[in-house]
Amino acid sequence: MTIDSDLEGQIAEWRAYMDRRRELHRTDAEELEDHLRSRITELAQGGLRTDEAFLIAVKRMGSLDELSREFAREHSDRLWKQLVLPSESDAPTAARTRRELPVMVLCAALAALAIKAPALFGLGLGEDDDAAFYARNLSLFALPALAAYFAWQRRVGLPVVAVLGALFVLGAVAANAYPLDDDAHTLVLTAIHLPLALWLVVGVAYVGGDWRSDRRRMDFIRFTGEWLIYIALLALGGGVLTLFTVGTFEAIGIDAEGFVSQWLLPCGAMAAIVVAAWLVEAKQSVIENMAPVLTRVFTPLFAATLLAFLVAFIATNNGIDVERDVLILFDLLLVVVLGLLLYAISARDLTARPGLFDRLQLVLVVSALVIDVLVLLAITGRITEFGFSPNKTAALGENLILLANLGWSAWLFLGFLRGRMTFAHLERWQTRYLAVYAVWAWTVVLAFPPVFDFA
Template sequence: MTLQVLVDEWRGYVQRHRAISAADVDEMEDHLREQISTLQQAGLTDDEAFLVAVKRMGSVDAISREFAHEHSERLWKQLVLVPEDDENSTKSTELWVVLALAVVAALAVKAGFTWLPGERLALNISLLVLPFLAGYFAWKRQVSVRVGAVLVVPFVLAALVLNLYPFESGGSTEVIAGIHAPIALWFVVGLAYAGGDWRSGRRRMDFIRFTGEWFVYLTLLALGGGVLIGLTVGAFNTLDFDIEPIIEDWVLPFGMAGAVIVAAWLVEAKQNVVENIAPVLTRVFTPLTIIMLFALLIAFSTTPSPTGVNRDLLILMDLILVLVLGLILYTISARDPLAPPGLFDRLQLLLVVTALIVDLMMLTAMLTRIAEFGFTPNKLVALGLNLVLLVNLTWSAHLTVGFLRRTRGFAALEHWQTRYLPIYGIWAAAVVVTVPVLFAFA
């Protein structure tokens, strides 16, 4: 690997320790490069100079302790949720901005529940929440006016497409557009999260990590909210008060929209906490997912004919593959890129290969059904999704094998995933725009 790739890997590892600010990382990188330059002048090769320089700087935990000692007051303020001096104003402002955006998003969702019929609400639900999440990151990253304008355009186009297309009520293309619009718009949120710097592979990997952590926090908020609502309804029922209409009309809309914004803020405010449990989550769910995929393969192999496979099963299998892809991406984002190959990397390869086999079986069943019964909107979308996943999984397996054989660095796998990431957003946007037209909005 080149010296630049090695330094990028080191920087990415350091940046995962959120107690160290971006400015501090820049300072540390300058110090690292100075040491590398000195060692190169002494006759060491790039690889040798890098390894010796990193060794001299110590482990990242040691660097964190050193910075904490030299800048203890500033670092302590970064680690508390609401600091007590000048940063108090910034953090308090951010909290108020988050609360304001959460309330506005909740009011938008409430208006949607009130004025939009069920089908239109399902189509527009992402437009009622995600613009405010993108606005939060645009404000936090202090994006330029140009980037802000770029962020607005996709939301406007999505609103026009979803509300001007003459969808058949309850038709397949309407459902497909409603499912894929949030996926496409999530990548607009990613652009805001990256501060407009979407070309940066490091920023894309940060967004992958954020997505996984946001999902964890959102799930925790949903579970906690569900328990609280259940207890509240039970308590009021014992008093002969029917509070369910209030829950349905106000609490749920406000809770759903607010949780999306608040979960993102929690990830930003307390990333250290989730980063500590992220490796644990991936190590728990990776083997469980492998077992599930093997069970599905065994069950699928008992099907006498691909055309006899239930359509609902094909849809569920595609959803499982999407979840597997999410797990793979989150695992890659949570891994120490400088660590040597280990047992868990072999498990990761097994997961990728198993998912690849499932994908190939789905493609076979899909093509067989298309050949016999013809194209439908659902079949076309599922076929495209399987092909998109096939390319990613195939090359991911190849790069993982190279990493295990030590012929490639882990950075190659990271770079592949970050380069491929926009394909999912492009595919989702293409589905929303073109599939309804191809099938006459049926």
């Protein structure tokens, strides 16, 4: 049977949805697609039109896999919603969520207790003398518990568990073995880059050790954006809880600020890292509707801001200050732009044609690229005049990495808008570039302190 182009489009849309699901490996999705095509062929040979065969085949596959029902639920304007969606509850998903809840609570409790463990050895939380210790080790309190939760959820094998454990141990050694003074620049660099390095280690657990899969890496990028949204929501709720706790106890003459600063805030923050991850997994349909909206709201706003900055830079002819705080600010700005790009890519239908939002993203990427070049010129000028320092070297490396990513992303975006390549090229480029960030973060943590004499 020759499958017509309309049917191919329907199958491509169904497959794109399946590929976005974390529950399915690529081989599983391929097997489901083969099964779907076989059923369509059988039904068409029985006298049905191809569109009718597709509707019935998807309905029958819905009894095999709830993902088909979810696909129909998302595409509520389609006729076959009624075919695929009988009045069935989400009992399997709810049962899985209830099963994972105790494990999540255990991991969140371990993360909350971990930040109090150093106090047993005389390292007080909030003490000025011990602030450097907590700055270096902050990511080591909660991220191992989060990685353990994903390792359990994904049923990863012992080799992957061993790799995860070894990387966390390496991070702990790098954070504490070097003789870094409290005012050392490399200590600040370690405090900034170690969380990024260990977050990508969590990503290995999240993808079940299947880090070579482009689709799985994109799933982790999508998860990271959704996790940040839930962290922000939990932080807002935690702030309200803190205010009420202090206010209500103060009303009866009890000072609760010590409890809040020593227990509620630090333990709650560590537990929230795990809880937010569980919420992303348990409330997937909610966040999938929210995150793309936020991306579409903030992309034009950031594009306008960057264009306004470039206009002001040209009009005033003022140079860019390259002090440490300013460098961090510009790098954070570029990272936010990259984050908007990544999440927009992860939420996009790969089969959709180029649109206005894609052109707006190209404007955002090109504006960020120009700003990155200006920052690089300022950094190299200062290095030429005053020599290398830990901060300037780190900023130079990070901006070069961002330059390569933004530059090639702009080229791929332009090719997509001109119809010369598919959107999948851009997605693959971003997912594979994660390895570059991981290598750089570990380089800063492990190599910078001894290279710059622990200064």
